[in-house]
Amino acid sequence: MAETEREAILEIRDLSIAYPISIGTVRAVEGVTLSVRKGEVLGIVGESGCGKSTLGLAVLKLLKAPGRVTSGSILYRGRDGAEAADILAMDDKSLLDLRGRKIAMIFQNPLTSLDPLVSVEDHFIEAIKVHEPSVPRKECLARAEAILADLGIEARRLSEYPYQLSGGMRQRIMIGLALILHPDLLLADEPTTALDVIVEAGFTELLMKLKRQYDLTVVLVSHNLGLVAEMADRIAVMYGGRIAELASANDIFEAPMHPYTRGLMDCVPNILLDQKELVAMPGSPPDLVNETPSCPFAPRCPKAMDICRSSVPALKDYGGRQAACWLYERKA
Amino acid sequence: MRRILRYVGGRLLLTVPMVFVLLTMVFVVLRVMPGDPVSAMLGGHAPQAVIDKKKAELGLDKPILAQYVDYLGQLARGDLGDSMILKEKVSKPISDKLPATIELTLCGLVVCLGLGVPLGVRAARKRRTGHDFGIRLYANVVYCIPVFWMGLMLQMIFGVFLDAFPIAGRVGSRVVSGEFDRTGFYIIDTLFSGNFEALGDVLYHLVLPAFTLGITLSGVFVRLTRANMLDVLKSDYVLASRARGVPERAVVYGHALKNALIPIITMLGLQFSALLAGAILTETTFSWPGMGRLLLERIYLRDYPTIQGIIVVYALFVSFVSLIVDVVYAIIDPRVRL
Ligand SMILES: Nc1ncnc2c1ncn2[C@@H]1O[C@H](COP(=O)(O)OP(=O)(O)O)[C@@H](O)[C@H]1O
Ligand code: SF4
Ligand SMILES: [Mg+2]
Numbered sequence: 303m304a305e306t307e308r309e310a311i312l313e314i315r316d317l318s319i320a321y322p323i324s325i326g327t328v329r330a331v332e333g334v335t336l337s338v339r340k341g342e343v344l345g346i347v348g349e350s351g352c353g354k355s356t357l358g359l360a361v362l363k364l365l366k367a368p369g370r371v372t373s374g375s376i377l378y379r380g381r382d383g384a385e386a387a388d389i390l391a392m393d394d395k396s397l398l399d400l401r402g403r404k405i406a407m408i409f410q411n412p413l414t415s416l417d418p419l420v421s422v423e424d425h426f427i428e429a430i431k432v433h434e435p436s437v438p439r440k441e442c443l444a445r446a447e448a449i450l451a452d453l454g455i456e457a458r459r460l461s462e463y464p465y466q467l468s469g470g471m472r473q474r475i476m477i478g479l480a481l482i483l484h485p486d487l488l489l490a491d492e493p494t495t496a497l498d499v500i501v502e503a504g505f506t507e508l509l510m511k512l513k514r515q516y517d518l519t520v521v522l523v524s525h526n527l528g529l530v531a532e533m534a535d536r537i538a539v540m541y542g543g544r545i546a547e548l549a550s551a552n553d554i555f556e557a558p559m560h561p562y563t564r565g566l567m568d569c570v571p572n573i574l575l576d577q578k579e580l581v582a583m584p585g586s587p588p589d590l591v592n593e594t595p596s597c598p599f600a601p602r603c604p605k606a607m608d609i610c611r612s613s614v615p616a617l618k619d620y621g622g623r624q625a626a627c628w629l630y631e632r633k634a
Numbered sequence: 635m636r637r638i639l640r641y642v643g644g645r646l647l648l649t650v651p652m653v654f655v656l657l658t659m660v661f662v663v664l665r666v667m668p669g670d671p672v673s674a675m676l677g678g679h680a681p682q683a684v685i686d687k688k689k690a691e692l693g694l695d696k697p698i699l700a701q702y703v704d705y706l707g708q709l710a711r712g713d714l715g716d717s718m719i720l721k722e723k724v725s726k727p728i729s730d731k732l733p734a735t736i737e738l739t740l741c742g743l744v745v746c747l748g749l750g751v752p753l754g755v756r757a758a759r760k761r762r763t764g765h766d767f768g769i770r771l772y773a774n775v776v777y778c779i780p781v782f783w784m785g786l787m788l789q790m791i792f793g794v795f796l797d798a799f800p801i802a803g804r805v806g807s808r809v810v811s812g813e814f815d816r817t818g819f820y821i822i823d824t825l826f827s828g829n830f831e832a833l834g835d836v837l838y839h840l841v842l843p844a845f846t847l848g849i850t851l852s853g854v855f856v857r858l859t860r861a862n863m864l865d866v867l868k869s870d871y872v873l874a875s876r877a878r879g880v881p882e883r884a885v886v887y888g889h890a891l892k893n894a895l896i897p898i899i900t901m902l903g904l905q906f907s908a909l910l911a912g913a914i915l916t917e918t919t920f921s922w923p924g925m926g927r928l929l930l931e932r933i934y935l936r937d938y939p940t941i942q943g944i945i946v947v948y949a950l951f952v953s954f955v956s957l958i959v960d961v962v963y964a965i966i967d968p969r970v971r972l
Contacts, residue, residue: 362877394882402879409877414870417889419967429878463968479878 310337310379311487311519312361312405317374319356319365319543326591330356330369332543335617338487340381343513343520345534345551347527347566351587353543354523355410358491361521362401363389380404381486403433406480410492412473416464422446422475423460429479449478452515453508470501474508481516488513491523506532527566531555539563542588542598549623559625561603597628605629637971638961645960649953653946660945661705664938665698671718671936692718705942714943719935724943727928732947733818734804735924738847739913741840743902745848746855746909751898753852754859755891758867769856777853781912785846785919792842799842802921806835843920847912851905858901862894869893896967903959907952 319331330353338344346354359365361376376389378400389400401407409415416425426446430437437445447457453474464472473493480488490509494502510533513520524530530537530551537554539547539562547560558564585602597603597610609628617626672688673680689695693704708715714724757769776784793801800806804820814823821840824833866872867890875885914926921927925944932940964970 364873364876366873398879398881400879401877407874407877409870409874411870415874417871417875417893418969419892420889421968428875428880432879432881432884465969476874479874 309339310377311340311381312338312379312521313377314357314361315375315377317357317360317376318372319353319360319369320372321369323368323591328590329593330543330590331360334374334540334543334545336538336545336548338519338521339536341517341519342535343522343533345530345537346521346523346540347530347537348525348540348546349587350525351590352540353590354525354540355491357540358407358489358521358523361389361489362405362407363392363397364401378404399433402429402480402485403483404485405487405489406483406485407489407491408473408476408480408493411496412469412476413496415476416472418464421461421463422467425475425479426460426482429482433483445482446478449482450475452512453478470497470505473497473501473505477509477512481512481518484516485518487519487521489521489523492525493522494529495524495526502529509533527569539566543590544598544626545617545624546599546627547623547625548617549625553623559620559623559630560599560627561605561629562599565602597626638964641964642957642961645953645957649950652953653949656949657709657942657946658702660942661702661938662698664936664941665701667936669936670694671938674934674936675719705939714946715939717932717937717940719932719937719940724940727940728925728943728947730818731923731925731928733820734922735910735913735917735926736951737804737819737821738840738843738916738922738924739909741844742847742851742913742916743909745844746851747902749848750852750855751859751891751895754856755863755886755894757856757860758863759886761864766860770860773853773856773860775853776849777857779850781846781850781915782919784850785843785916788842788846789919800839801842804836804839804923805832806839843916843922846919847909847916850912851909854901854905855898858898859894862897863890866890866893892966896963899959899963899966903956906955906959910948910952 314334314336317331317334318329321328321330332353334353334357336344346357348354356365356369359369360371365371371390375391377386378389379386387396389397392400416422420428423443423446426449427439427442430442430445443460446460450457450459455471455474455478459467459471459475467475473496477493493509494505497505506529509520509522512518520533522530522533527537531554534551537547537549537551538545539554539560541560541562546562547554547558549559554563555567558567588598588601595613597606597615600606600610603610607628615626615628615631617624618631620630670689671692672685672694676685676688686695693701696704705715714728716722717724717727753769753772757766760766779787789801792798805814814820816823816826820836821833824830824836867886869890872885872890875889876882880888910926913924914929916922917924917926918930925947929941929944932944
């Protein structure tokens with residue numbers, strides 16, 4: 303554990319996030335503890351609604367209203383591990399400095415993630431000048447051209463507007479904008495969900511290339527286990543706002559521990575049929591409003607036992623990997 | 635640029651049939667409406683022979699169609715004709731009063747947007763707080779108040795009780811009228827002649843009428859701005875720019891407001907005729923020597939050619955503004971193909 307901590311670029315500790323709404327409180331994230339190691343690709347998988355985006359947005363302290371962090375901390379250590387600051391306690395100035403320059407994020411829908419009234423070059427100029435106001439316009443454009451070349455986009459696109467570009471191209475430009483300041487960490491929230499399968503394949507390749515080239519640490523969020531499996535070193539499986547299982551991608555595939563992970567794996571072949579949502583698993587994700595002291599997966603779990611319905615299993619270590627399931631905790 | 639010019643040309647051509655249709659309607663309605671210039675002039679008790687003679691003089695004895703053809707012929711020569719009541723060309727009072735109307739309308743517009751847009755933005759940013767509630771209350775209240783009533787209230791409060799602003803006219807008696815021969819736009823004239831005391835007086839006189847007009851119409855713009863801002867602030871590109879470290883002010887005023895302005899500009903084009911209608915009432919309330927008062931006066935006198943002339947000018951004004959709105963729209967939004 304000490305080893306992990308030293309390598310960690312980001313440490314999320316016991317993080318809980320709630321959305322108070324009229325009918326109650328949505329507990330979108332519950333007691334999540336997770337570190338992101340320098341240089342790795344960490345995959346976060348789970349059905350939609352399990353709190354992945356909420357977790358990602360919390361890292362930039364950009365939760366949407368009425369989201370609130372109810373407990374926990376998010377420690378950012380940076381590339382050299384020296385800075386160590388709790389993002390959730392940062393003032394606005396440090397946050398602005400963190401966003402985009404140190405931690406960059408790309409989102410699900412490339413079609414709506416660029417300002418329709420702003421040309422590609424002005425997007426780049428803004429992205430640079432926000433953090434380095436003294437860089438002249440000319441140099442901003444030169445940098446933008448260089449990064450577009452890495453992305454396989456011709457320089458002439460710089461003067462175009464978002465509506466003139468395809469979805470795949472817009473998503474690549476989003477990545478270009480995210481990487482233009484060489485951040486340490488890239489959060490990619492469902493980066494391919496809105497793209498078609500062929501574009502998706504190219505995108506995965508591109509992301510891996512850029513990761514090496516820019517010496518990035520990547521957190522890849524997706525409901526698509528197949529996509530995550532292709533890229534991730536480690537995978538965190540989320541269910542109902544909690545981490546169900548956390549292990550290396552190999553371990554997850556060779557021997558999934560959590561029944562939910564197994565369920566997800568059974569769905570993987572469907573990905574070949576361009577299935578964008580996981581529907582093969584019976585039942586639906588839990589209602590995050592009415593909290594009950596039980597394993598969130600119990601209503602859908604083929605192995606559920608009495609204890610599963612009366613108390614919540616904690617995330618425990620099992621020889622270098624972690625799972626939250628009574629099947630193992632009793633034996634351990 | 636070429637694209638825009640071609641579009642402007644096309645739009646200008648379109649105003650010809652529009653004005654034609656409008657004029658036809660006004661022409662017919664005026665003549666079908668009870669009353670006519672002769673009885674308005676002579677009163678109800680003049681002998682029939684006198685009335686008939688006067689009517690023949692004015693060409694009102696001919697069939698409507700023949701009158702209409704004559705009128706169009708005159709228009710085609712660029713002549714709005716002569717007044718039937720006074721010995722003057724129709725164009726004379728119009729060119730005298732048009733600047734007053736434009737000045738009032740544009741100042742009203744500035745007040746309207748200057749209040750409506752920032753209040754709408756504020757309400758959206760402070761959603762569900764006291765500010766939001768207060769601003770929405772303001773928007774709904776002013777939306778429901780008729781212009782003339784608003785004018786009377788402002789006159790009473792700021793003119794009479796507080797005695798802070800003048801309640802009639804464009805300029806005080808201390809300012810010599812020769813000052814304003816250049817363009818008839820008092821703000822411009824006083825600026826050009828460098829007479830800042832007179833400029834101050836002109837602006838001072840503009841305050842209540844412009845606010846009357848501006849406040850009344852600002853309700854629509856508050857609501858529209860608020861709704862659009864709420865929408866745009868939820869959009870992915872706003873989140874994405876926040877995630878790039880763009881400061882909140884730049885996100886709100888740079889990205890969000892610019893996008894939210896597009897439907898607001900469209901609305902502006904649509905609401906402009908309402909603004910002019912409001913200006914007519916405001917002119918009456920504030921004894922503002924503009925085209926609106928002229929129109930009411932001449933309707934009362936059944937001065938057919940002047941009424942027709944004024945309506946043509948109003949129509950051209952509205953279509954000119956809507957043309958400008960379209961061009962502005964095309965400049966802001968790269969997706970618009972004119
Ligand atoms: N702005 C919001 N207001 C209220 N509830 C929200 C909001 N955003 C997300 N939620 C709820 O939080 C839960 C987690 O959502 P999200 O983080 O988007 O999940 P995921 O990204 O895994 O699909 C869901 O139940 C969702 O309904
Ligand atoms: S704790 Fe029980 S219900 Fe939950 S996943 Fe494990 S076996 Fe299934
Ligand atoms: Mg999501």
